[in-house]
Amino acid sequence: MDKRAVFKSWWLPILFALPQIALILLFFYWPAVAVMRWAFTLEPPFGGAAEFVGWANFQDVFADPFYWNSVGVSLIFAFCGTASTIVVGLVLALAVDRQLPGSGLFRFLYILPYAIAGPAAGMAFRFILSPERGLMASVNAVFPDFWNPAKYGSHALVLVIVIFAWKWAGYTFIFLLAGLQSVPRALTEAAAMDGAGPIRRAVDIQIPMLAPTLFFLLVIMMTEGFVGADTFGIVHHTTGGGPNHGTEVMVFRIVDEAFKGLNYSGASAQSIVLIGLIMVFTFIQFRFIEKRVHYK
Template sequence: MTSDSARFGHRWLPILLVLPLMILILLFFYAPVIQAFYWSFFLEQPFGGGSQFVGFDNFSRVLADPEFWRATWRTLIFMVTASALAVVLPLVLAIAADRQIRLSPVARNVLVWPKGVAGASIGVVFAFIFNPFVGILAPLNNWFPGLWAPGLDGVDAFITLIVAHVWSGIPFNFVILLAGLRAVPHTLYQAAALDGAGPWRRIRDLQLPLIAPQLFLTLVLEFTESITSVFALIDTITKGGPGGATTLLVYKIYADGFRGYDLSGASTQTVMLMIFVVLLAGCQFAFLGRRINYER
């Protein structure tokens, strides 16, 4: 079937073409990962100069730290609420839009832009938007003084983070889900209408199962993203406060490593977070992915 002209003539050429990417991945992904794994078994001096093998001591130290468990718990809460909202809201919007809007390629392009905005920029903007004195919720404090105080109230700060994260995720997920809905042939809905299914029933029995691949994709991306990319938001909006209420694991790792100079502890938590993310994605593929029907 494959003719020789369709193959690379030189056996080193394909390797040469992949090489730049391989170097980048090795340098900026595998090297740090291996370093983190290495450090998690050693006690490192903060400014270099000597390290000592300690086996699993770092792990037992981290696991015994109640602050680690609190950060983990917050991370889980954030992951579930933020991801769920960042998928459900675009889903509702996409189902509504599927009935009316004809999205031009330009509009689709524009809608994805927020995905390209750096998390730090979004954080700065939302720090202003939710500022208790000049933000959109400031009037609340005129009527009920102290009701909205993200600088003092951990729950308010947490809400601010979730809103900022969900906001930045909506357009991309919206476009993905809408594209999935658009790929469903219109006659399926007509057939269902003749079979007696009303609009809600059609959403449940047809639209949701048929866009399962897209829902799965957005969920997997959201779950992993909500764990890692939230760092920029925390750093710009709350700095982990107030009182550690928004110190999720990623931020704790940064704070421990670069403010507390506990390189080994930070590396150990990094390794644990990484294993958790890999397990999470693996579970999703194992339990959700297998049930998804990619057939059209």
């Protein structure tokens, strides 16, 4: 990184970096400091200066069963969402990688859902998987009450996970296909000569060779599931966190508590926990990417 530096001006780099740095200071760091401050203080109910309360806000948050509910919902959402996107993406990538005639068209089509905003997709799926019309109504006609996301939290959670998986499967597909295409042809050819069929080759050669990509996607999708903008949008517009807190993921609870409950201290304490989680994910991601670069 150092040897490239060729220009010696001291003020030009500052001038070039200043616009972005200013925006970052204003809209990222200053708010982050405010979050820190709020997390450890409490505004008195009848005005006056905020009072330092130490870890009390965190203790309140951790004592709240609804907080642990949101942690559980987020865990289920992130795990199931990640698992389904990766499985669908992997199967489709393995199929398209066989390069049969027409697979180019499928490759083109699979990425399209990724263009759709979470909330817009959520609105469409409210119709597609509605209990009274769309596709599930026929099933409900045979088995009454089989599917009703407006009534059962677990059904609603399935619904938002389906939307998440629908949008992100094309994303994992792209990365897995790129990964498959970098598996040396000689390896799969040799295996085919030795009599290994396509499934055997997939399980014993291609998928193990994809391990770095799979791990990378695991981290990316977990981060996306926990704190992604889409996660919030999908939940907010499709179910609004309900019914009965059944789809209240952590990000939704933070925003809801801040703007509806006006509990800035509680929301900030929850934010700090989430930032800690993101730091762990980012750390893992970059450790791993460093390794990948060294490996090359």
